[in-house]
Amino acid sequence: MPDFSLSKKDFKQQSAELTEGLLEAQFELRKAGKGPVLLLISGNDLAGKAEVIHTFYAWLDNRFLNTRAFVLPQGIEKRMPRMWRYWRSLPPAGQLGFYLGSWYHQPLMSFSRGNLSANAFKQQMEDILRFEKLLSDEGAVVLKVWLHISPDGKAVANSADQRHYQDTIAMREWGDFSRADYDKVRVAAQQMIDLTSTDQAPWVRIPSHDPRYRDIQIAKLLLQAMRQHLDSAPSSAHAATHHQSFLPGSVDRLHNVDYSAKLEKDDYQDQLEHYQNQLQELVHHPRFARRSLLLVFEGTDAAGKGGTIRRITQCLDPRYLRVHGTRAPTEEERTQPYLMRFWKRIPAPGTVVVFDRSYYGRVLVERVEGFCSAADWQRAYGEINDFEQQLKQSNTLVIKFWLAITEGEQLARFQAREASPLKRHKLTEEDWRNRQQWSTYQKAINDMLEFTDTKHAPWHVIAAEDKRHARIQALKIVCDSLRSALK
Amino acid sequence: MPDFSLSKKDFKQQSAELTEGLLEAQFELRKAGKGPVLLLISGNDLAGKAEVIHTFYAWLDNRFLNTRAFVLPQGIEKRMPRMWRYWRSLPPAGQLGFYLGSWYHQPLMSFSRGNLSANAFKQQMEDILRFEKLLSDEGAVVLKVWLHISPDGKAVANSADQRHYQDTIAMREWGDFSRADYDKVRVAAQQMIDLTSTDQAPWVRIPSHDPRYRDIQIAKLLLQAMRQHLDSAPSSAHAATHHQSFLPGSVDRLHNVDYSAKLEKDDYQDQLEHYQNQLQELVHHPRFARRSLLLVFEGTDAAGKGGTIRRITQCLDPRYLRVHGTRAPTEEERTQPYLMRFWKRIPAPGTVVVFDRSYYGRVLVERVEGFCSAADWQRAYGEINDFEQQLKQSNTLVIKFWLAITEGEQLARFQAREASPLKRHKLTEEDWRNRQQWSTYQKAINDMLEFTDTKHAPWHVIAAEDKRHARIQALKIVCDSLRSALK
Numbered sequence: 002m003p004d005f006s007l008s009k010k011d012f013k014q015q016s017a018e019l020t021e022g023l024l025e026a027q028f029e030l031r032k033a034g035k036g037p038v039l040l041l042i043s044g045n046d047l048a049g050k051a052e053v054i055h056t057f058y059a060w061l062d063n064r065f066l067n068t069r070a071f072v073l074p075q076g077i078e079k080r081m082p083r084m085w086r087y088w089r090s091l092p093p094a095g096q097l098g099f100y101l102g103s104w105y106h107q108p109l110m111s112f113s114r115g116n117l118s119a120n121a122f123k124q125q126m127e128d129i130l131r132f133e134k135l136l137s138d139e140g141a142v143v144l145k146v147w148l149h150i151s152p153d154g155k156a157v158a159n160s161a162d163q164r165h166y167q168d169t170i171a172m173r174e175w176g177d178f179s180r181a182d183y184d185k186v187r188v189a190a191q192q193m194i195d196l197t198s199t200d201q202a203p204w205v206r207i208p209s210h211d212p213r214y215r216d217i218q219i220a221k222l223l224l225q226a227m228r229q230h231l232d233s234a235p236s237s238a239h240a241a242t243h244h245q246s247f248l249p250g251s252v253d254r255l256h257n258v259d260y261s262a263k264l265e266k267d268d269y270q271d272q273l274e275h276y277q278n279q280l281q282e283l284v285h286h287p288r289f290a291r292r293s294l295l296l297v298f299e300g301t302d303a304a305g306k307g308g309t310i311r312r313i314t315q316c317l318d319p320r321y322l323r324v325h326g327t328r329a330p331t332e333e334e335r336t337q338p339y340l341m342r343f344w345k346r347i348p349a350p351g352t353v354v355v356f357d358r359s360y361y362g363r364v365l366v367e368r369v370e371g372f373c374s375a376a377d378w379q380r381a382y383g384e385i386n387d388f389e390q391q392l393k394q395s396n397t398l399v400i401k402f403w404l405a406i407t408e409g410e411q412l413a414r415f416q417a418r419e420a421s422p423l424k425r426h427k428l429t430e431e432d433w434r435n436r437q438q439w440s441t442y443q444k445a446i447n448d449m450l451e452f453t454d455t456k457h458a459p460w461h462v463i464a465a466e467d468k469r470h471a472r473i474q475a476l477k478i479v480c481d482s483l484r485s486a487l488k
Numbered sequence: 489m490p491d492f493s494l495s496k497k498d499f500k501q502q503s504a505e506l507t508e509g510l511l512e513a514q515f516e517l518r519k520a521g522k523g524p525v526l527l528l529i530s531g532n533d534l535a536g537k538a539e540v541i542h543t544f545y546a547w548l549d550n551r552f553l554n555t556r557a558f559v560l561p562q563g564i565e566k567r568m569p570r571m572w573r574y575w576r577s578l579p580p581a582g583q584l585g586f587y588l589g590s591w592y593h594q595p596l597m598s599f600s601r602g603n604l605s606a607n608a609f610k611q612q613m614e615d616i617l618r619f620e621k622l623l624s625d626e627g628a629v630v631l632k633v634w635l636h637i638s639p640d641g642k643a644v645a646n647s648a649d650q651r652h653y654q655d656t657i658a659m660r661e662w663g664d665f666s667r668a669d670y671d672k673v674r675v676a677a678q679q680m681i682d683l684t685s686t687d688q689a690p691w692v693r694i695p696s697h698d699p700r701y702r703d704i705q706i707a708k709l710l711l712q713a714m715r716q717h718l719d720s721a722p723s724s725a726h727a728a729t730h731h732q733s734f735l736p737g738s739v740d741r742l743h744n745v746d747y748s749a750k751l752e753k754d755d756y757q758d759q760l761e762h763y764q765n766q767l768q769e770l771v772h773h774p775r776f777a778r779r780s781l782l783l784v785f786e787g788t789d790a791a792g793k794g795g796t797i798r799r800i801t802q803c804l805d806p807r808y809l810r811v812h813g814t815r816a817p818t819e820e821e822r823t824q825p826y827l828m829r830f831w832k833r834i835p836a837p838g839t840v841v842v843f844d845r846s847y848y849g850r851v852l853v854e855r856v857e858g859f860c861s862a863a864d865w866q867r868a869y870g871e872i873n874d875f876e877q878q879l880k881q882s883n884t885l886v887i888k889f890w891l892a893i894t895e896g897e898q899l900a901r902f903q904a905r906e907a908s909p910l911k912r913h914k915l916t917e918e919d920w921r922n923r924q925q926w927s928t929y930q931k932a933i934n935d936m937l938e939f940t941d942t943k944h945a946p947w948h949v950i951a952a953e954d955k956r957h958a959r960i961q962a963l964k965i966v967c968d969s970l971r972s973a974l975k
Contacts, residue, residue, distance in 0.1 A: 020910070021909060021910045024910055024913070025909065025910075025913070028913035051805060051806065051807065054806040055802065055806065058798070058801050058802065058806055059798055059802050062794065063794070063797060063798060063801060063811040063813075063842075063844070064794075064811055064812070064813025064844050065813065066811070068806040068807060068809070068810075070806075070807035076563065099806065101806075101807060307549070307550070307551075310550060311545070311546055311550060314545050314550060315542065315545065315546050318538060319538065319541045319542065319545055319553075319555040319557075319586065319588075320538065320555060320557035320588060322555070323555075324550040324551055324553070325551070326550075326551025326552065331819070331820060332818070332819060333818060333820065355550075357550070357551050422508060422512065423507070423508045423511055423512075426511070426512070426515035
């Protein structure tokens with residue numbers, strides 16, 4: 002049996018070599034703007050999880066290290082989707098992230114304490130797999146180590162390197178820790194490891210009796226992963242060569258829209274007042290305090306998204322409302338996973354968020370203009386469905402609108418905009434360019450409507466040839482959906 | 489007496505004209521990347537504060553409006569500097585920010601309820617004046633309106649435009665509202681207005697019995713301010729022509745450093761262990777849970793900041809520690825007030841933040857390289873002192889280090905870095921360029937040391953010619969300062 006230990010002398014020599022390599026790789030990673038490398042450190046208590054991070058803080062360039070420590074969810078975190086706090090805290094491109102109590106911590110604790118059924122635990126592990134796959138597809142590297150020691154932890158307790166803070170901090174999370182607890186955690190951890198070891202992000206078990214051996218092993222693993230990451234092609238190019246063949250949708254939903262739908266002015270005024278009053282009442286319903294509302298507005302250029310949105314926001318309290326206009330990602334946002342900036346903007350309980358254009362840009366403009374690879378937009382359908390499902394699970398009602406107008410009507414509106422001082426700023430060169438690609442966009446829109454029209458977040462395609470009709474339709478749908486959600 | 493009201497017809501006509509102008513100005517503001525325009529809406533309850541914002545949401549392009557509503561501080565906000573939550577929420581350049589319950593809300597409430605002394609109230613008003621002056625100097629526009637109605641609020645209650653939500657929401661903050669309360673608020677508000685009406689950001693009182701009159705008045709005010717803002721020169725150029733003559737410092741503190749200070753290896757090892765243990769104990773002191781520590785490291789290139797920082801962070805728990813390497817601001821950060829990104833990174837209670845380079849870049853590299861105007865870096869001394877004082881007041885201990893080496897030693901270290909695979913990534917073209925400007929930098933450093941060496945945040949200039957000496961000095965100062973702060 003190997004003894005999984007290392008002499009002081011060997012440690013000194015190996016750590017000097019590894020530090021050199023790690024510093025160099027850290028520098029290159031940043032220079033190349035590669036996706037971040039995430040090191041998840043789990044393991045038995047007293048195995049030295051925080052100690053490992055200490056070692057890396059001593060070896061590496063501190064300025065580009067990000068340590069994230071998650072305990073059980075607190076305050077608002079309890080009422081947001083489980084993955085929200087992890088999405089918000091992803092490290093910047095080119096940097097390292099060390100995770101103590103990563104996304105595995107909460108399900109592992111709950112399951113081993115009997116507060117989570119085996120089925121629910123399995124479900125959460127699957128959610129995590131999808132999250133890690135997305136990270137990996139978006140160019141991040143996920144490394145997962147499990148620090149293993151025997152139940153009494155004596156090997157570490159006697160180690161010369163054991164640090165003072167360990168006594169005071171290591172036990173904060175778990176509280177009293179008995180032999181029985183240890184066994185439960187061991188069983189749960191084994192299941193966790195079995196369920197979530199993938200080719201891209203396998204669990205690596207590190208014998209951790211000897212801190213020197215432990216830290217050198219992890220450093221080797223990290224260095225190897227960083228070098229591989231540096232040698233790999235850019236994630237999108239890489240993915241492009243491996244994507245499965247894409248089967249376009251088969252339904253032309255835009256063709257089935259009744260563009261002749263109309264509403265007279267008097268009817269419009271009556272119904273506008275009626276539904277605005279209704280919406281006001283609905284968001285003041287006591288039950289809405291624990292719910293939230295996400296309205297996604299997409300549509301043909303000049304279809305009247307802004308005007309429709311205003312008819313809805315007019316009757317909402319600006320303090321509990323945010324309207325986000327989605328534009329091209331900033332330089333910084335382009336280096337992050339695509340959905341990150343939207344995750345940061347999801348509504349808190351009791352509030353309404355409106356996206357004027359949204360994450361659907363990935364399968365519309367980014368697809369059509371080639372701003373991302375085919376593999377990127379093709380996997381986006383599933384990622385978006387997953388995102389919306391998580392919102393639904395945490396009590397957010399997601400309502401999505403496509404405002405549709407005909408090619409002729411768009412031309413008329415563009416021309417009217419050019420003539421109006423109030424509206425000319427809305428028209429750009431890009432709008433005219435997009436118009437050239439009408440049929441390509443139609444395909445992309447139909448695919449989107451087909452692949453992301455889910456039970457938990459259905460699409461509402463609204464004829465917007467007549468603005469009054471579109472506005473009332475949207476208001477009515479918001480009211481009806483909200484009313485039935487609050488029942 | 490004017491009746492401060494407006495007929496429906498007049499309102500319709502004026503609002504159409506104003507909307508056109510506002511939309512145009514909104515568009516130009518964004519295009520020009522001008523600093524944001526902040527509209528602070530205060531006033532008696534039932535005067536329609538939220539209603540005003542509603543109107544603007546109906547008139548303007550929603551996507552570039554930001555509404556901030558502040559009630560009394562909650563959770564962590566209570567333990568951070570008062571201005572922290574406002575700094576974090578400043579709207580992006582080119583956009584509008586509407587403030588309900590702005591930075592005036594809390595002092596006004598506390599004072600009128602008798603929970604704040606007249607002196608403390610006055611002090612807080614002065615803090616606010618400095619904050620608003622900074623915003624204005626950094627290119628933002630601050631507009632402050634006070635909505636005025638009679639105590640019974642009947643004029644609004646009878647108004648046809650009164651909206652449903654007002655009944656349910658307007659009273660949330662103030663609770664029961666009596667005639668006596670009204671009088672107290674009136675007196676406090678008058679003092680507030682007297683104390684904080686400046687040329688750059690005067691209070692404008694808006695008679696608000698008639699919502700139509702009220703909204704048109706505010707729209708006119710906003711439009712006028714936006715147009716003036718658009719016509720003004722860029723803030724830095726503008727400020728440059730108006731700055732007062734700058735009197736350089738008179739003390740050559742760098743000259744007085746004893747560069748020969750040294751520490752032998754054995755002494756170093758002993759003291760390192762000694763002080764690291766001490767620091768560990770200090771941050772585990774129960775009283776530290778309510779304090780926090782900000783360490784600022786500045787110094788000559790190659791003076792050994794990173795190594796010194798590592799000796800300190802080695803003994804801190806990474807979970808309660810953040811090390812921020814300060815680099816050139818990103819594109820987005822350049823459009824924000826200079827101190828904003830540092831405000832976002834100040835330590836929470838019980839945690840340690842280390843800045844490896846810091847906001848002092850404003851009076852060092854930005855001054856020397858001309859990245860900002862003379863007026864910008866000249867006012868930065870006062871702004872920084874103010875920032876650090878606010879940190880101090882909210883229980884953050886701020887310790888600042890300048891690591892000093894001689895020109896000859898720097899050259900030797902640069903050459904050594906070039907030769908070392910471990911360190912060559914630390915040396916850039918820029919380092920060599922900076923070296924050319926040695927004497928210009930010396931002046932800037934001496935000015936900084938003279939103008940920002942305050943009682944609440946003193947500078948420690950450390951001879952770093954001998955790395956061991958510098959590291960132990962820094963550790964010792966951190967320990968000594970922290971110990972006396974925790975007494």
